[in-house]
Amino acid sequence: MLFKQDLLWDIWASVFIIGQAFVYGALLGVGLGFAAGLSHRVELLFSGTINTIRHIPSVAWIPLVVVWLGLGAPAKIVVIAKSIFIPVFLNTLQAIRGVDHNFIELAQALKLSKRQLIRRVILPAILPVIMVTLRYSAGLAWALVVIAEGISGLEGMGFLIFRAQNLLMTDQLLVCMVLIGVIGYALDRLLYMAQRRLLRWQRGFGGSYA
Amino acid sequence: MLEVRGATRRFGNLVALQDATLSVDEGEFVTIVGASGCGKTTLLRLIAGLDQDYTGEITLRGQRIVGTSLERGIVFQEPRLLPWLTLWDNIAIALDNAPLSTAAKKDAITAQIALVGLTGFEKAYPAALSGGMAQRAAIARALVGHPSILLLDEPLGALDAITRMRLQEELLRIWRHERVSMILVTHDVEEAVFLSQKIVVMDSSPGHVTANIALDLPFPRDRSSAEFGAFKRQIFDALHDNAAVKPPEIEYLI
Ligand SMILES: Nc1ncnc2c1ncn2[C@@H]1O[C@H](COP(=O)(O)OP(=O)(O)OP(=O)(O)O)[C@@H](O)[C@H]1O
């Protein structure tokens, strides 16, 4: 009975971290990506810093951030949010640079304001890229949650699975593996459903070709 | 109403348009014909205000053109509908900044969709429209804000002969209904003679205007009439005088 209580708590701890990190990382990535995409000056301001941070892998940030913020959730949220932020930022910026210039010209001809241009043209144009990036980075981030909890944590799925390894509790270890897989799958399905809904208008290559 | 005087546009060393001069009266239908690459799109972009890097003068009702304006509607060489918006929204976007009530906008859009014959397709996404339907949607988008002049860049160029003839009649109907001035760019001499009151002939390298031909035939025109044929002949001759469309030399191989 006690074990069951613990497990639910640990699942919650991990989901809490990925949920928060995902929201912060994604919002910041899209936000700054737009700011840089719409202004060369902002791009110059950020790109240097971000390129420096980028080349130190997230796992390598964990020890330092834990020293700053302790073993609890905040340190992990920061590191994982960063791991989501980087690809989302870079892809948002690149996708904005790749928006068909003809559509920008159309917006000029229709006298759209900058806000309308963003809402009606740029955002929908880059949404496919953003959605793919979100799904991809969510998968990486989930793996990172497990690692982060394993190397410095007192709760969560990662903590459980590494503890099970240390105590040679193979049964618990396998349960953890399956659960981690199921949660990762659920996370991806959730984003996939959102993507399907948001990109209803898209009619690309569906995959069948005969 | 619209005056283009000595408009010259260079891209580096290339003179895309040299000293182009033409005028369009209030409510007049003017067509520009000329070979590929003679600067037709370049000229239209100057008039639309999408390109301001030129010398010479372009004025609309005496005012020098600065930037784009809803006064000047434009239909691009391809429909350029936003794939993520429904047909309705693609047309509605042109009224985003119009000083109209929501109800008035709705009425205007409904009427415009009916005018181009797309009623019933309001909720369709562009991917589900045929080429001709997409082009009509683009025309509706350009017209819904009631511009005083409509610029059309080969809007029917990519369509089959039957659809093209139907849309030519539709263009004529729209023009008479809306009393809007039109500048239509086309490759098709018959289309030009069928639609316009004035034909501007252009030639390339460098792009320039070679002739201004007035057509005083009454509308609707009979494509098989003698006068129609005579005008076609005249335009062909004007084009043939241009080096770019010299008739092919006949070779005899025995
Ligand atoms: N942005 C640009 N940069 C450089 N050259 C350009 C540019 N736009 C047009 N040109 C050149 O200007 C010339 C005229 O081009 P334009 O698009 O006006 O031709 P067009 O008459 O519309 O031809 P078509 O009938 O094929 O559409 C061409 O030689 C083209 O290469």
Ligand SMILES: [Mg+2]
């Ligand atoms: Mg052109």
